[in-house]
Structures are given as structure tokens and as C-alpha cells.
Amino acid sequence: MKNMSLRFFNTYSRQLEDFEPRDPASRKLDIYTCGPTVYSRAHIGNFRAYIFEDLLQRHLELRGYKVHRVMNITDVDDKTIRGAREAKIALQKFTEQFKQAFFEDIETLRIKRADEFPSATDQRYIDRMIEMINTLVSRGLAYQAEDKSVYFRINKFPDYGKLAHFDLTQLQSTGRVKHDEYDKEHIGDFALWKAWDEEDGDVAWESPWGRGRPGWHIECSAMATALLGDQIDIHCGGVDNIFPHHEAEIAQSEGVTGKKFVRYWLHCAHLLVDGQKMSKSLGNFYTLPDLLKKGYTGRDIRYALMRVHYRAPLNFTWEGMEEARQALARIDEWLVRLRETAGDKIDNKNVDLELGQQFEEALDDDLNISAALGFLFESIRETNRAMDRGELDAASAKAWLNWWERVNSVLALEIETAVVLPADVAQLAEQRENARREKNWKRSDELRDRILELGWETRDTKDGQKLAPHVKV
Ligand code: AMP
Numbered sequence: 460m461k462n463m464s465l466r467f468f469n470t471y472s473r474q475l476e477d478f479e480p481r482d483p484a485s486r487k488l489d490i491y492t493c494g495p496t497v498y499s500r501a502h503i504g505n506f507r508a509y510i511f512e513d514l515l516q517r518h519l520e521l522r523g524y525k526v527h528r529v530m531n532i533t534d535v536d537d538k539t540i541r542g543a544r545e546a547k548i549a550l551q552k553f554t555e556q557f558k559q560a561f562f563e564d565i566e567t568l569r570i571k572r573a574d575e576f577p578s579a580t581d582q583r584y585i586d587r588m589i590e591m592i593n594t595l596v597s598r599g600l601a602y603q604a605e606d607k608s609v610y611f612r613i614n615k616f617p618d619y620g621k622l623a624h625f626d627l628t629q630l631q632s633t634g635r636v637k638h639d640e641y642d643k644e645h646i647g648d649f650a651l652w653k654a655w656d657e658e659d660g661d662v663a664w665e666s667p668w669g670r671g672r673p674g675w676h677i678e679c680s681a682m683a684t685a686l687l688g689d690q691i692d693i694h695c696g697g698v699d700n701i702f703p704h705h706e707a708e709i710a711q712s713e714g715v716t717g718k719k720f721v722r723y724w725l726h727c728a729h730l731l732v733d734g735q736k737m738s739k740s741l742g743n744f745y746t747l748p749d750l751l752k753k754g755y756t757g758r759d760i761r762y763a764l765m766r767v768h769y770r771a772p773l774n775f776t777w778e779g780m781e782e783a784r785q786a787l788a789r790i791d792e793w794l795v796r797l798r799e800t801a802g803d804k805i806d807n808k809n810v811d812l813e814l815g816q817q818f819e820e821a822l823d824d825d826l827n828i829s830a831a832l833g834f835l836f837e838s839i840r841e842t843n844r845a846m847d848r849g850e851l852d853a854a855s856a857k858a859w860l861n862w863w864e865r866v867n868s869v870l871a872l873e874i875e876t877a878v879v880l881p882a883d884v885a886q887l888a889e890q891r892e893n894a895r896r897e898k899n900w901k902r903s904d905e906l907r908d909r910i911l912e913l914g915w916e917t918r919d920t921k922d923g924q925k926l927a928p929h930v931k932v
């Protein structure tokens with residue numbers, strides 16, 4: 460069986476590259492992932508990015524890496540300040556509610572918590588931002604303009620534009636820099652420190668350049684280097700982060716440390732609605748509670764957001780949600796059958812799980828989840844067929860269950876609790892058991908049909924009847 464090495468598409472080189480971490484012997488990896496801006500509840504487009512990062516971490520762990528991951532919380536920027544002002548409450552109080560909501564949502568979606576969730580307003584990081592800006596100014600890489608804000612001088616950083624593959628002359632102004640462009644030397648220079656203005660209210664910190672607040676980009680450079688050091692293995696985000704945010708992060712971090720900041724840049728494509736990016740500003744978004752209210756579970760949503768390769772755009776549709784539900788029901792049913800077949804078998808015959816191997820190798824190949832899921836469902840089909848014929852022995856069933864443990868450590872899709880039968884179904888099932896004891900086959904069949912109408916499938920085994928959720932195909 461061929462053994463493929465891990466490889467990822469690096470935005471920096473625009474190529475698939477074999478994965479070589481900084482310190483291969485220790486198997487330790489540092490990953491930085493840009494987190495939410497807490498000015499509203501995150502929408503499921505944001506969660507597509509976080510689920511992709513979760514899949515990345517889980518697969519690296521399956522391959523034996525020890526992942527140390529940091530996800531920042533942007534709790535001060537134009538949007539959070541505006542939101543707090545409109546709500547007439549303190550910035551911290553305003554952002555706190557959305558931080559809480561974010562943690563609830565990642566739990567619902569089974570996204571592993573990062574090891575650290577630094578907040579930009581933590582004084583430790585504000586100090587670090589000021590220190591970095593100081594260094595950049597002393598090196599001529601930054602300057603204070605007439606408006607008292609401090610800007611990064613992109614002309615002094617020759618690599619600027621390499622991540623986004625941009626020609627400097629084509630740079631356009633972006634929404635996240637201060638609007639008054641005339642104070643800057645170059646239209647592409649971005650704010651490191653924004654001088655206080657009235658709209659900021661009481662949101663301000665003292666600095667060598669006067670009262671003000673940090674720019675969004677320096678927040679991430681400061682938190683990443685403070686917690687992970689000068690160099691990190693992988694940095695992720697959505698494609699909209701590439702420019703200017705990540706480009707700026709490289710310029711700031713490397714401008715200070717003189718070392719290559721990130722080895723692999725991974726970016727996920729957007730979640731779309733009718734061909735357009737799901738976003739707060741377009742108003743075409745759903746939050747997790749919106750979908751939960753419609754009866755979908757966290758794992759339905761996880762599956763729906765995960766099933767397409769992270770570099771391909773994914774269109775959000777209700778059919779997609781239904782497909783997710785059906786796919787999960789098929790997995791649930793398969794696991795029930797496998798467990799029945801395996802019985803209490805403990806040893807695991809050495810069976811050739813060729814399809815199982817292919818699942819893992821598909822993920823090695825730049826996290827090709829659609830191919831991996833294809834192999835999973837092929838495995839399910841084949842083993843189900845073998846079980847239909849009574850040809851899957853207990854040891855093989857056990858081997859598949861052991862393999863599923865590995866699969867589920869990456870997908871995190873297994874149903875959480877043992878399936879609980881609704882009371883009406885349980886009652887009918889009991890009546891059917893009695894009918895069968897009395898050899899009343901007609902009544903037994905009638906009851907089976909009634910149970911099916913309620914969405915449950917009955918199977919008769921030598922240990923009595925077993926029930927599982929019915930899968931409509
Ligand atoms: P923000 O809170 O806007 O800074 O976004 C947080 C993360 O979500 C970033 O990594 C964005 O790139 C990502 N993101 C925002 N909208 C979408 C979307 N529609 N699809 C996928 N990722 C998104």
C-alpha cells in the first residue's frame with residue numbers, strides 16, 4: 460500500500476508542498492488561527508473557517524503531531540467600538556456577550572478549543588503591540604503621520620505583497636485603515652496605531668505616540684509572537700484574511716524579528732449563499748441558533764460545513780442540510796449494525812482495511828475531505844452488504860469499529876448519547892416482542908410497520924429485535 464506524505468497547499472507559494480514542520484523530531488507544531496471579531500454572534504460562514512481549522516488540527520493529531528494552537532479574539536476594532544457606542548455600554552461588556560456565544564457555538568459544533576484564546580485588549584498584548592511598533596519606527600519601517608496615527612511604510616518592506624501575489628502599484632485602499640488617506644505616504648500604508656478620536660469614547664491606551672488604540676493587524680502579530688515565538692508552523696484563516704490582514708502580519712512580524720514568520724499559510728474558501736459570500740454586511744447569514752431552531756443539530760451543521768474541500772467554495776442550501784442529516788443517519792445505522800455483529804468480541808482480526816487506509820491518505824492530501832468521505836461511505840456500503848449476507852464475522856466487525864474510532868477522532872461526528880427510543884416507539888416495540896413470543900407473526904408485522912411510520916427500523920436478530928433510526932434514501 461502506498462504511503463503518501465502529508466502535503467498542503469501553501470498560499471505563499473501557491474503550490475502543494477510536502478509538510479515539513481520546524482522541528483520534526485519533537486512532533487510539536489505551533490498553529491495560529493485568526494479568531495472572531497466579537498461585535499456580533501459569529502455566523503456559520505465564520506464557522507466554516509473554524510471547522511476547517513479543527514479538521515486540520517485533528518488530522519495532524521491523528522498523524523502523531525502534538526498541536527499547540529492559539530486563536531485570538533479581536534475585541535477592539537472599528538466594529539466593536541461602534542457596536543458598544545450604539546448599545547451605550549462599555550466595550551468590554553459589549554464584547555463579553557459575543558465571546559460567551561462564540562464558546563457556546565464551538566462546543567455545539569465539536570470544535571476543539573485552542574490551547575489559548577488571547578484577547579487583544581489584554582494589557583500584556585497591548586504592551587507587546589506598542590513594543591513592536593516602537594521597533595518598527597526605530598527601523599524606519601513605520602512613521603507617525605500628521606493625524607498622529609502610526610503607519611507601516613510598505614515601500615520599506617520589499618516582500619510586501621508576496622503572500623497575496625500583489626503588485627504594490629495596484630494596491631487599493633481597504634476598509635480597515637484609517638479613512639483619511641492624505642496623511643499617509645502611500646495609499647497602501649496601514650495603521651499600526653490609531654490616534655484617539657471622538658468616536659472612540661473612552662476606548663484608549665497611552666502610548667509614545669499619544670492616546671489611541673491598536674490597528675487590527677498588529678493585534679495578531681503581537682499575540683502570535685508573544686505566545687508562539689518568532690516563527691510558527693501553520694497560520695490559517697479565510698481567504699478574505701490574505702490581504703491586507705495576513706500580508707500585514709508578515710510585514711510587522713518579520714520587520715521586528717527579522718525571521719521568517721510562518722512556514723505554511725492555509726486559507727479556506729468562503730461559504731456562499733446564492734453565489735455570494737455569507738457575510739454580516741450582506742445580511743445573508745445564519746447563526747448557529749438560527750439553524751438549531753429549525754431542528755438541526757450541531758453535528759448536522761458540522762457535517763454540512765465540513766464535507767467540501769476547504770479550498771472550494773461551499774454553497775449553503777437547505778438540501779445540503781438534509782443531505783448532512785441523511786449521511787449521519789447512515790453512519791449511525793451502520794455503527795449499530797457493526798456493534799451487533801461484533802457482539803462482545805474484544806480481539807481484532809487483522810483484516811485488510813484498504814478503504815480505511817484510503818480515507819486517511821485522502822486527508823494527507825491537502826485535507827481532501829470529499830474524497831475521504833467517499834471512502835467512508837464506500838466502506839459503509841461494502842460492510843453493510845457483507846452484513847446483509849451474514850458474511851461479516853465478529854472480528855472483522857470489531858476491526859471496522861476500531862478503525863471508526865480513528866475516523867471519528869478526526870471527523871467528530873458520532874452520535875453523542877446512546878440512541879434513546881421515544882416512549883411511543885418503546886411501547887410498540889414491547890408489544891411486538893410479546894407478539895413474537897406468541898408467534899403472532901401477523902401482529903408482529905403490523906407493529907413493525909407502525910414503528911417504521913414513527914421513523915424507526917426493526918431488525919430481528921438471535922438476541923431479539925433491535926431498533927435503529929430509519930434512513931430514507
Ligand atoms: P471576522 O470575524 O470577520 O474577522 O472573520 C473570522 C473568520 O471567519 C476569518 O477567518 C474569516 O476569513 C472567516 N470568514 C468570514 N466569512 C466567511 C465565509 N462566508 N466563509 C468562510 N469563512 C468566512
Ligand code: ZN
Nearest residue numbers: 493494679704
Ligand atoms: Zn488575525
